[in-house]
Amino acid sequence: STIGKGSTAVVKTVYSVKDHSKVYAVKEFHRQGPYEKEHDYNAKLAAEYQIVKRLKHPNIVHTEDLCLGPHHRWCHVMEYCAGGDLFALIKQSPDPMNARERNCLFKQLLRGVAYLHSRGVAHRDIKPENLLLTPEGTLKISDFGVSHVVQENPPDGPVKLCTTVCGSEPYMSPEVFTHDVVLYDARALDVWSCVIVYFCMTFGGHPFTKADTSDPRYVAYKNTIDVFHKEHP
Numbered sequence: 001s002t003i004g005k006g007s008t009a010v011v012k013t014v015y016s017v018k019d020h021s022k023v024y025a026v027k028e029f030h031r032q033g034p035y036e037k038e039h040d041y042n043a044k045l046a047a048e049y050q051i052v053k054r055l056k057h058p059n060i061v062h063t064e065d066l067c068l069g070p071h072h073r074w075c076h077v078m079e080y081c082a083g084g085d086l087f088a089l090i091k092q093s094p095d096p097m098n099a100r101e102r103n104c105l106f107k108q109l110l111r112g113v114a115y116l117h118s119r120g121v122a123h124r125d126i127k128p129e130n131l132l133l134t135p136e137g138t139l140k141i142s143d144f145g146v147s148h149v150v151q152e153n154p155p156d157g158p159v160k161l162c163t164t165v166c167g168s169e170p171y172m173s174p175e176v177f178t179h180d181v182v183l184y185d186a187r188a189l190d191v192w193s194c195v196i197v198y199f200c201m202t203f204g205g206h207p208f209t210k211a212d213t214s215d216p217r218y219v220a221y222k223n224t225i226d227v228f229h230k231e232h233p
Contacts, residue, residue: 008032008145013080027076028069039045045074051147052076058219059112061142063133078181083133090128102201105131108139109197113190116141120151122186126193128200148186162186169194170206177212212220 004011009029016022031041045066048165052063061199064077086105091095109131116123123130123141146166150156159184165176173192175184192211199207208217 012054014077022078023082024064025077025078025188028071029074029135030074031109035154042074044207048144048147049076052117052144055116055121057112057115058138059140060115060195061140073107076216078142079140081134083135083137083144085129086133086139086197086201087128090204093204094112096204097201100148102198104127105139105201106198109141109194112139113194116149117190119186120149120154120157122148122150123124123163123185123190123193124148124162125171126190127168127171134171150186157166159185167193169210170208172211174211177210 001011002010003025011025011027014024014026016024028081029041029045049063049066053066056062061081062079064079067077068076069075075208090097096102109126113126122145122172123144124146125143126141130141132140132142134140148160148162148164150160150162162185165172167176167189171193173184173189175182176189179187196206208215208221213219213222
């Protein structure tokens, strides 16, 4: 059955042929419109798989395999998280989460992100929809479609800075929205996104639509921070 659908993929649950008690999530990818070339499609999926296959952590969704599906589309076979995602949990809560629950989830998120960065990987799209949950309450980071290898040989290798605008606007850091070409460390973007996720768990919504001067709420936040820095240099 289908459990998720996006612009480039559909996620379904499947049962193991050898053991029907084992359930997996299969992410079936399709091209981004008729103009995406076969070579670009294959290269994109191969790049994502090269990233996820190097990751093994309790707070990262484990990818079992990359295979060609029945419709001649590439598929990622992943562990199935039957607890849904953090976005649904936030929306289902009649009131903001209690401190104990949100702090437990936030600690797991930070552990997962710290592990990614220790492996030289920046996620670049941390948001509640990409944070899956097991029935036992374990949080797992998923969807590495826009992830970036920032270090080939962490922690001492050179850091590859980014200029690409990617992610989801409410969770993107201010430097991503600059109108000039600015190199930024994508790991810092992950940290900013984690803080926005914590805000959502605490208050049930976003602090602002985007971290840009076009958003009045962000301008108010930035002015407050600027005043603080002037008073506490």
